Amino acid sequence: MVVAVTIALNCCAAPTQDAPPLNWFKKTTEVIAFQLNKAAQTYQPGQNPRSVNPNGTVRTAGLTDWTTGFFPGSLWYGYELTGDKHLAEEAKKFTLALDSVRNITNTHDMGFMLYCSYGNAYRITGDKTYLPVLADGAKHLYNRFNPKIGVIKSWDFSWWHYPVIIDNMMNLEYLYWGAKEFKNPNYAIAANTHATTTMKNHYRKDYSSYHVVDYDPATGKVLRKATHQGLTDESAWARGQAWGLYGYTMCYENSKDPKFLAQAEHIASFIMNHPRTPKDKIPVWDYDVHNALDTEERAPRDASAAAVIASALLDLSKQVKNGEKYVDYAEQILKSLSSDAYLAKPGENHYFLLKHSVGAFLYNSEIDTPLDYADYYYLEALKRYAEIKKINH
Numbered sequence: 001m002v003v004a005v006t007i008a009l010n011c012c013a014a015p016t017q018d019a020p021p022l023n024w025f026k027k028t029t030e031v032i033a034f035q036l037n038k039a040a041q042t043y044q045p046g047q048n049p050r051s052v053n054p055n056g057t058v059r060t061a062g063l064t065d066w067t068t069g070f071f072p073g074s075l076w077y078g079y080e081l082t083g084d085k086h087l088a089e090e091a092k093k094f095t096l097a098l099d100s101v102r103n104i105t106n107t108h109d110m111g112f113m114l115y116c117s118y119g120n121a122y123r124i125t126g127d128k129t130y131l132p133v134l135a136d137g138a139k140h141l142y143n144r145f146n147p148k149i150g151v152i153k154s155w156d157f158s159w160w161h162y163p164v165i166i167d168n169m170m171n172l173e174y175l176y177w178g179a180k181e182f183k184n185p186n187y188a189i190a191a192n193t194h195a196t197t198t199m200k201n202h203y204r205k206d207y208s209s210y211h212v213v214d215y216d217p218a219t220g221k222v223l224r225k226a227t228h229q230g231l232t233d234e235s236a237w238a239r240g241q242a243w244g245l246y247g248y249t250m251c252y253e254n255s256k257d258p259k260f261l262a263q264a265e266h267i268a269s270f271i272m273n274h275p276r277t278p279k280d281k282i283p284v285w286d287y288d289v290h291n292a293l294d295t296e297e298r299a300p301r302d303a304s305a306a307a308v309i310a311s312a313l314l315d316l317s318k319q320v321k322n323g324e325k326y327v328d329y330a331e332q333i334l335k336s337l338s339s340d341a342y343l344a345k346p347g348e349n350h351y352f353l354l355k356h357s358v359g360a361f362l363y364n365s366e367i368d369t370p371l372d373y374a375d376y377y378y379l380e381a382l383k384r385y386a387e388i389k390k391i392n393h
């Protein structure tokens with residue numbers, strides 16, 4: 001079903017030469033309505049579409065998958081962007097299927113899993129029946145915080161002692177929100193402390209970040225700085241830079257601590273001024289790939305990193321006095337992602353929105369594929385863009 005979307009243009013938007021202003025946005029929302037409705041009909045709640053396998057089948061995310069909250073969250077954002085009430089009904093169905101995620105205690109990913117699904121459900125509907133699941137998930141995330149080390153433990157698996165990944169910055173939003181909703185200031189203290197420790201130990205002088213920092217659980221000493229999904233321990237994994245930018249922007253918004261804003265602006269500068277950023281602003285999966293592995297032309301891009309960067313920059317633009325440069329850069333990303341090069345044609349791409357993301361290149365996993373979190377942050381960025389540009393459906 002294609003939903004007719006009427007765009008009320010910002011009074012001051014400058015006309016472009018090739019098309020009436022914001023035509024690209026209108027076309028994009030039509031594709032979104034079509035793809036999300038078809039996806040909701042095609043996939044089963046609790047088995048959410050995650051990516052596409054090399055053999056062309058769809059990899060689904062079950063209840064313990066870190067990405068399981070993104071498809072329900074995409075349906076909620078799709079509803080907000082298009083006004084299509086049917087998407088809200090589907091979003092509710094796909095959200096409620098994640099009820100048992102509230103019992104998970106062995107990962108930091110509770111924010112991705114529950115705040116993106118149940119969190120959006122509650123934000124949009126105000127329905128308090130979503131709260132008990134959110135309360136359990138926030139408690140379990142907080143319980144992974146060790147005040148002696150000053151960070152939340154990301155993973156319980158593998159050879160690491162007390163691993164913290166840069167991605168963990170994203171899950172702090174759930175704690176800031178939980179601190180207010182459940183009147184527990186300890187949640188915000190944990191989030192602030194985690195962000196401060198991560199600033200100290202994850203970042204290099206050029207404001208690129210390590211992916212994983214492993215701590216000694218007994219002393220809090222840093223044992224190792226390494227990568228899990230990047231090219232090398234010393235490289236700048238593209239999505240890691242995106243998670244950090246988004247994380248510090250969000251931490252400033254919640255805490256108003258100026259050091260977090262400064263950190264966000266430094267990371268933005270690393271990304272926006274990087275000499276290996278392609279013309280269309282969609283990064284290769286690791287900023288250091290060009291030298292070490294491949295030529296830029298052959299190396300896969302990561303649309304998911306670009307979508308997270310766009311969403312973060314739009315948020316950052318609201319936190320600073322002269323935010324226009326961040327809006328402009330995010331707009332360039334969104335126009336690229338909304339072009340035929342990245343955005344699926346209606347009915348194609350297994351009903352995902354975006355093509356061309358990378359999950360974990362060196363594990364030969366999810367290379368040049370759609371990804372559920374690319375779609376989620378693309379939708380969030382479009383919503384933020386629409387708010388800034390005063391585009392109404």
Ligand code: GLY
Binds near residue numbers: 167229239359
């Ligand atoms: N949080 C895992 C990833 O970004 O791939």
